[in-house]
Amino acid sequence: MSARMDVLLGAQWGDEGKGKVVDVIAPEYPVIARFQGGPNAGHTLIFEGRKHVLHTIPSGVFREGTLNLVGNGVVIDPIVLMKEIDGLKAAGVDVRDRLLISRRAHLILPTHRALDAASEAEKGKSKIGSTLKGIGPTYMDKTGRNGLRVGDLERNDLGERYGQLVRKHERLLANHENVPDHRAMEQEWMDAVARLRELRLVDSEHFLEDTLRSGQRVLAEGAQGTLLDIDFGTYPFVTSSSTISAGACTGLGVPPNRIGKVVGIFKAYCTRVGSGPFPTELHDALGEQIRQVGHEFGSTTGRARRCGWLDLPALRYAVTINGITELAMMKADVLAGMDQVMLCSAYRVDGRTTERMPYDITGGVEPVLEPMEGWPASTANDQLPAALERYIARIEAAVGVPVTLVSLGPDRAQTMLRDASVAQ
Numbered sequence: 089m090s091a092r093m094d095v096l097l098g099a100q101w102g103d104e105g106k107g108k109v110v111d112v113i114a115p116e117y118p119v120i121a122r123f124q125g126g127p128n129a130g131h132t133l134i135f136e137g138r139k140h141v142l143h144t145i146p147s148g149v150f151r152e153g154t155l156n157l158v159g160n161g162v163v164i165d166p167i168v169l170m171k172e173i174d175g176l177k178a179a180g181v182d183v184r185d186r187l188l189i190s191r192r193a194h195l196i197l198p199t200h201r202a203l204d205a206a207s208e209a210e211k212g213k214s215k216i217g218s219t220l221k222g223i224g225p226t227y228m229d230k231t232g233r234n235g236l237r238v239g240d241l242e243r244n245d246l247g248e249r250y251g252q253l254v255r256k257h258e259r260l261l262a263n264h265e266n267v268p269d270h271r272a273m274e275q276e277w278m279d280a281v282a283r284l285r286e287l288r289l290v291d292s293e294h295f296l297e298d299t300l301r302s303g304q305r306v307l308a309e310g311a312q313g314t315l316l317d318i319d320f321g322t323y324p325f326v327t328s329s330s331t332i333s334a335g336a337c338t339g340l341g342v343p344p345n346r347i348g349k350v351v352g353i354f355k356a357y358c359t360r361v362g363s364g365p366f367p368t369e370l371h372d373a374l375g376e377q378i379r380q381v382g383h384e385f386g387s388t389t390g391r392a393r394r395c396g397w398l399d400l401p402a403l404r405y406a407v408t409i410n411g412i413t414e415l416a417m418m419k420a421d422v423l424a425g426m427d428q429v430m431l432c433s434a435y436r437v438d439g440r441t442t443e444r445m446p447y448d449i450t451g452g453v454e455p456v457l458e459p460m461e462g463w464p465a466s467t468a469n470d471q472l473p474a475a476l477e478r479y480i481a482r483i484e485a486a487v488g489v490p491v492t493l494v495s496l497g498p499d500r501a502q503t504m505l506r507d508a509s510v511a512q
């Protein structure tokens with residue numbers, strides 16, 4: 089019987105801890121597939137006392153017997169990918185038999201990175217806070233129908249096509265000052281694509297069809313988060329891809345009626361890196377405390393993440409847009425020890441209270457905050473503190489789906505599964 093593809097994605101502004109959950113549940117899935125984004129992502133996994141950060145490769149790569157697919161919706165920087173592969177090799181993981189790359193995935197060129205930097209510099213104060221990995225310009229070339237794809241590496245006119253695209257980029261870059269020197273990276277890029285060509289390149293849509301038909305389950309792993317989605321995020325302060333569950337269909341070539349569970353990952357609080365609206369942001373010592381205790385510094389850029397209380401209107405929006413069927417709550421341990429925590433239950437916009445995400449929150453909305461009793465650090469291995477259970481029950485009641493997994497620390501082992509106790 090045909091199997092389903094489950095989707096796991098971020099329900100906030102990214103950095104929710106998706107990598108850890110994928111790694112924990114990976115044994116249930118023979119195939120893990122990334123469907124969008126690129127090296128702007130940084131999925132951190134910690135086990136056996138060692139920290140690993142993945143940018144392009146799916147988070148199932150540490151599990152023997154799991155195949156990891158980089159789907160057509162992903163943009164790949166060959167230089168970053170090769171560094172990642174070398175890093176994994178040094179950690180004792182040989183990816184050759186575990187990694188598949190879609191021929192339809194687009195390639196990030198050194199000039200895409202230069203264009204990203206130039207575009208951000210030009211925006212001045214209104215800059216997005218891009219990771220400067222070339223993501224936006226690469227997706228622009230994809231939709232502009234100029235892009236280079238992994239499958240082009242197998243053609244013999246690659247040099248010509250590369251040259252054409254670089255010349256187009258150079259014409260654009262000529263309008264900017266102080267652009268990074270992309271020529272310095274060209275040889276490294278060429279060497280990296282030569283290695284990329286030797287990996288297992290596949291037509292991922294056919295590969296996944298065969299996988300599902302043969303009864304093997306697939307997990308689609310999202311990057312970034314719902315509120316950074318190109319359509320439904322806090323535009324224009326968003327990334328350039330579809331981070332939502334529908335993106336798993338277009339980013340892998342799997343039809344919607346093959347989707348099974350949709351697991352939304354969220355933190356017990358909120359963070360955001362880069363610019364853009366953040367209704368529950370804490371600008372005080374408490375925000376700093378969460379940042380320090382939660383190590384809220386970007387795994388890709390090292391930037392300090394902005395921190396704030398959990399935002400229920402935003403979480404409910406993510407549940408709706410994605411069709412989330414269950415939630416995983418991360419970093420509950422970071423808030424442990426506080427006497428009181430706050431939950432944002434609604435927004436006040438133009439004198440009205442709403443529980444819905446307005447069209448535009450870039451002008452700012454006022455969060456309606458609800459105090460909740462804090463919880464102590466969890467001591468017993470198999471039980472959550474009662475106040476934390478009440479916090480979770482409040483969230484479930486507000487968004488209408490169960491929280492089935494609670495993470496109480498970075499290690500694989502610090503994870504608790506809960507019964508599905510959906511409130512109405």
Ligand code: IMP
Binds near residue numbers: 101361362363
């Ligand atoms: P870009 O995707 O590099 O163009 O960045 C666009 C916006 O998305 C910026 O605000 C970034 O900080 C944010 N962003 C991109 N990737 C991630 C991520 O993996 N986690 C959190 N924020 C991200």
